[in-house]
Amino acid sequence: MKEHVVLHKNDFVTGDSFLRKALIRFSRHRLAVFGLIMLLCIIAGSVFYPMKNQNIAFDLNFLAISQKPNAGHWLGTDELGRDVFMRLLLGGRVSLSVGFVSVIFSTCIGILLGGIAGYFGGKTDMIIMRFTDTVMCFPFLIIAMILVVILGPSLWNSMLAIAMLNWTSTARITRGEILYLRERQFIEADRCLGIRDSKILFSHILPNALSPIIVNATFNIANAIMTEASLSFLGLGVPLPTPSWGNILQDSSSLYKLQTMPWIWIPAGLMIALTVLSINFIGDGLRDALDPKMNL
Amino acid sequence: MLRYTIRRILIAIPMLLVITIIIFSLAKLLPGDAVSAIMSGEGDINAESMRQMRENLGLNDTAFVQYIKWLFRLLTGDLGTSHITFTKVSEMIGVRLGPTILLMGTSLVVSILIGVTLGIISAMKQYSILDNILTVFAFLGRSVPVFFVGMFLIYYLALINPVFPTNGMVSIGANGGFKDVLWHMFLPALSLSVLRIAEFLRYSRASMLEVLNSDYVWTARSKGIKERNVIVKHALRNALIPIVTLIGLNIPVLFSGAMIIEQVFQWPGLGSAFNNAITQRDYPLLMGLCFISSIIVLLSNLVTDLAYAFVDPRIRYQ
Numbered sequence: 001m002k003e004h005v006v007l008h009k010n011d012f013v014t015g016d017s018f019l020r021k022a023l024i025r026f027s028r029h030r031l032a033v034f035g036l037i038m039l040l041c042i043i044a045g046s047v048f049y050p051m052k053n054q055n056i057a058f059d060l061n062f063l064a065i066s067q068k069p070n071a072g073h074w075l076g077t078d079e080l081g082r083d084v085f086m087r088l089l090l091g092g093r094v095s096l097s098v099g100f101v102s103v104i105f106s107t108c109i110g111i112l113l114g115g116i117a118g119y120f121g122g123k124t125d126m127i128i129m130r131f132t133d134t135v136m137c138f139p140f141l142i143i144a145m146i147l148v149v150i151l152g153p154s155l156w157n158s159m160l161a162i163a164m165l166n167w168t169s170t171a172r173i174t175r176g177e178i179l180y181l182r183e184r185q186f187i188e189a190d191r192c193l194g195i196r197d198s199k200i201l202f203s204h205i206l207p208n209a210l211s212p213i214i215v216n217a218t219f220n221i222a223n224a225i226m227t228e229a230s231l232s233f234l235g236l237g238v239p240l241p242t243p244s245w246g247n248i249l250q251d252s253s254s255l256y257k258l259q260t261m262p263w264i265w266i267p268a269g270l271m272i273a274l275t276v277l278s279i280n281f282i283g284d285g286l287r288d289a290l291d292p293k294m295n296l
Numbered sequence: 297m298l299r300y301t302i303r304r305i306l307i308a309i310p311m312l313l314v315i316t317i318i319i320f321s322l323a324k325l326l327p328g329d330a331v332s333a334i335m336s337g338e339g340d341i342n343a344e345s346m347r348q349m350r351e352n353l354g355l356n357d358t359a360f361v362q363y364i365k366w367l368f369r370l371l372t373g374d375l376g377t378s379h380i381t382f383t384k385v386s387e388m389i390g391v392r393l394g395p396t397i398l399l400m401g402t403s404l405v406v407s408i409l410i411g412v413t414l415g416i417i418s419a420m421k422q423y424s425i426l427d428n429i430l431t432v433f434a435f436l437g438r439s440v441p442v443f444f445v446g447m448f449l450i451y452y453l454a455l456i457n458p459v460f461p462t463n464g465m466v467s468i469g470a471n472g473g474f475k476d477v478l479w480h481m482f483l484p485a486l487s488l489s490v491l492r493i494a495e496f497l498r499y500s501r502a503s504m505l506e507v508l509n510s511d512y513v514w515t516a517r518s519k520g521i522k523e524r525n526v527i528v529k530h531a532l533r534n535a536l537i538p539i540v541t542l543i544g545l546n547i548p549v550l551f552s553g554a555m556i557i558e559q560v561f562q563w564p565g566l567g568s569a570f571n572n573a574i575t576q577r578d579y580p581l582l583m584g585l586c587f588i589s590s591i592i593v594l595l596s597n598l599v600t601d602l603a604y605a606f607v608d609p610r611i612r613y614q
Contacts, residue, residue: 081552130311130314130378130396134314134315137311137591137594138410138548138590139548139551139589140548141555142551142555142585143586144372145570145574146574149326150325151326170433222438230442230443233441233556233559234559249444253560255450255455255462258450262451262503269441272440273439273440273441276439276440277438277439280438280439293608
């Protein structure tokens with residue numbers, strides 16, 4: 001069956017800005033809206049809820065050891081009497097900050113390298129793209145592990161290590177967009193007018209290449225959160241006692257705790273899944289909203 | 297095809313060199329060297345014996361000389377000797393390589409078979425209930441961390457309902473028959489496959505949908521060819537081409553996944569060796585493992601590209 005394109009009256013509204021049209025398209029993507037609401041809840045929960053009473057996530061409380069979920073401790077307590085729910089929310093801070101900050105870094109690296117390669121072409125392009133291919137060739141996690149060992153496990157170093165590897169897709173996409181855009185007439189006009197290379201690149205080409213870069217960055221956030229969780233799980237993330245979803249899972253990976261205290265590790269795993277899922281939904285929605293070629 | 301093959305191999309060689317340079321510099325950047333790692337366990341350390349030891353291990357040469365020496369030994373297949381166990385790195389890796397390849401290979405084959413089949417069914421029944429369920433599953437599969445799947449499977453199928461063993465590759469005391477290994481491999485392979493199935497499902501569904509909407513499929517239909525033949529002879533063959541690329545793209549991910557899942561199930565493969573190498577600062581082993589894993593990825597990319605050019609002749613002439 002041929003897919004029927006459903007035309008919506010908003011698609012014909014002229015005079016609307018690109019951003020407004022994109023917003024309308026995004027709000028019609030149900031899963032994306034669901035993902036956005038979910039993500040905002042997770043961010044709000046992990047940023048605002050632990051503002052007071054944070055110490056119940058760290059202080060030992062031998063009167064409340066290994067309790068099952070109850071009214072006082074919504075997700076129970078661990079073997080040291082620490083509140084699992086509070087640790088879970090604090091873990092969210094680690095995952096989310098690593099996800100967002102590392103992607104800001106990696107997107108900058110990717111735009112810079114991809115931009116240079118695409119705009120100047122020739123030998124520069126070849127060297128940069130071969131290097132990108134080589135970095136893509138490494139098993140991501142293994143090199144991330146080695147980088148963290150070199151830098152020493154900490155929040156900042158997880159961000160750095162992930163950013164140093166996560167830029168390849170951005171570089172490729174930026175380069176591709178620029179190769180396409182620089183043959184267009186308005187760029188040729190720029191060149192005839194004698195405008196500086198850097199000005200053409202940053203003021204006229206990049207803004208036009210931004211949509212696919214943003215969509216890609218969204219998926220990269222999901223990827224970064226997943227990698228951070230894996231590093232923490234292997235004991236190379238944020239060091240204990242600071243909780244992160246990965247190290248909560250790692251901490252209860254012994255068979256005894258796995259079997260007797262599922263309320264500690266199942267929520268942490270579900271939170272990773274839920275966060276990554278929401279971000280993937282948002283990414284899908286953004287792709288549909290920002291890429292008018294796909295829609296219509 | 298021959299010209300394409302040669303060109304593709306020639307591109308791979310400089311990449312291989314860059315890989316060795318990166319691996320070597322990473323290993324040099326690691327904090328503390330092998331001598332301090334060996335000596336840390338012993339009581340009296342004097343500067344003279346440490347200096348002597350560094351001299352013997354060739355650690356006093358300049359980085360460039362050390363790299364060239366390492367590279368030449370690499371060419372002869374010598375990955376060096378572990379500073380910790382004093383056995384050959386190639387032997388240590390050889391022992392560990394088998395289980396990892398077994399685990400990865402099984403998961404890859406299983407996930408391609410199941411994922412592609414489900415993807416095609418999903419595409420043919422677009423917007424049906426089954427399609428919706430599978431699409432949600434595909435989204436979930438992209439989002440759940442592999443170690444959580446592993447832990448959950450241990451919890452549910454090994455601890456709460458003791459059907460499968462929790463860890464290892466063979467039963468204690470048994471010498472590991474085919475059945476025994478299969479029984480032990482079930483859970484780790486399942487955890488690895490679940491996520492890959494989702495990936496293959498998503499792509500083969502998209503690819504099949506694209507082909508089903510293409511003009512030549514409509515031409516075939518309008519000529520009155522039976523729907524079954526349209527699907528099998530015209531659509532399917534073309535829809536499967538992009539899947540070949542997907543296999544190559546999935547191998548690095550699968551490898552990283554195997555490294556983690558080996559920790560969860562204590563599978564005696566490269567993953568656990570890698571962890572030991574990092575904690576014991578065993579550089580030769582670390583460099584060897586890194587090198588081998590990059591080779592696996594590079595080779596699989598090469599084979600994928602060649603396979604792609606083989607099934608789709610247009611690629612060769614680009």
